[in-house]
Amino acid sequence: MIFLLTNTGYIKYYPLLFNKGLPLYYTIGPCFYLYLKGELNPELSKFKKKHLLHFILIIPALFSVMPYNLLDTEQQQLIVNRVARDFQYAFSTEKYIVEPWHWFTLPLSALTYSILQMRLTYIFARQKKNIKTVRWAYFFSGMLTLIFSGMLVLNVVILRNSNDAYFILHRSPLILSLAFIFLLLSLSFFLNPQTIFGLSDKLNQSDILNNTGSDSEDITNSEKRKIRPVDEKLIEQVEQQIMEKEIFKQVGLTMSELAAQLDIPNHKLSDLFNKHYQSNFNTHINNLRIDYVKKRLDSGDWKQYTLEAIALEAGFSSRNTFFVAFKKIMDKSPSAYLADIKNK
Structure with missing residues (x-):
């Protein structure tokens, strides 16, 4: 949301939101990684103190956003007004703008964790366990890899051509590609909401109905929905x-x-x-x-x-x-x- 407000210039109406999200963005990669790790192996699902090391990049991110957030409301308004007038300013090295290297390390760290997720899935698949979970994990990790790869390429292009940042973000084919991937991922979650927490065994209605024999005629539609396969x-x-x-x-x-x-x-x-x-x-x-x-x-x-x-x-x-x-x-x-x- 903050990115969209900045990109459209509407951030000038919400100065309190500017330079707030960066520390949270650094948690995306580690959270997805730890989530998948626990889903594939329940023994590793508990959060331990050593897992805090995954979030170490939050510290420099906090220092980066601190100068702006220590300003009073009037000064913050001046900053966001300038960002709204000159979008290129949002990618500058000014004191109250986050350092440019975050635009590189943020997607790179998330991409690294996505690759580690693929590795975890590969190890899990070699154990020949639930094939549905393996497919879900590969799909989930693969989509994240595509998204973060696209973000990394996009940010590198912007950093190298900051003068054309507005054009790149509004008309670049890469933006359309990322939007399509986001749409595909969102659509998959909408059609299969169980994907968010892992693939559970689905009910095979045809097998159940075939096993009911002549009594199937006496089963109402509501009763059919209650039938579940039992392991x-x-x-x-x-x-x-x-x-x-x-x-x-x-x-x-x-x-x-x-x-x-x-x-x-x-x-x-x-x-x-x-x-x-x-x-x-x-x-x-x-x-x-x-x-x-x-x-x-x-x-x-x-x-x-x-x-x-x-x-x-x-x-x-x-x-x-x-x-x-x-x-x-x-x-x-x-x-x-x-x-x-x-x-x-």
Whole structure:
């Protein structure tokens, strides 16, 4: 938006927006890279302190925009008025304009991360895992590579021909090419919104209808939409991990951790909980924990336990979260439930 305002001269009406976006632009490449890395390998989805190094270029960007943003409102207005009159001024080396080298390093850093994304996808593909995820990752990374390559070429051309910057940005075929790529990428997201968070297995309606036999005539259209294929093997894996190993008692258990233990993508596990268990991950785990607590209390095994000890033993991180979950599921507090047991 800031680029469009500057390009059209309307930035003079919004001086507070000028020289604001540069630090954020440097986060685009690293964010896409870390996102894809976590999507391909759930074990690497957690953000760690060392990942902050990916955003190191934000620091010089902040220093670059600081002189302008330290000006008072009147002085900022003078700067943007000049930019509106003389577009070439936006690419100058003046004190209150960001240094020209940012126009080179910004798309170059983003392009580097896009290439690293392609490398991650290649490594993932060699492991012969989900082919749909591989195709999505290649498409996603490929489109970003084209976009950032075009931006790099465009910015280099502008820096070398700053006198013709206005003409280049308004009539260059490269601008039309970039616009077409953006349109193609946006259209793909519109037609396949699941692409944004990874490709999940799609429902094959024809297979389902073929397997329903003569009973298919009795199924309404709304019921057909509710039918979902079930991965029995995955369900068995999840049940074994959660129930037999009682992993639900692990304090702070997350879906990412369970997905990593099962070596499956986050979205696939989330899809299973939504479709098969008809609930989200946290709700299902809390139901198991409360059921576990109820059985222990009914048997008298925990009659000497405090409520805090019961909460921790069942996998809740605190007494408060235990109380909230118990009241929601049992429609009474743990204390009231214990009182009912004693009165029996």
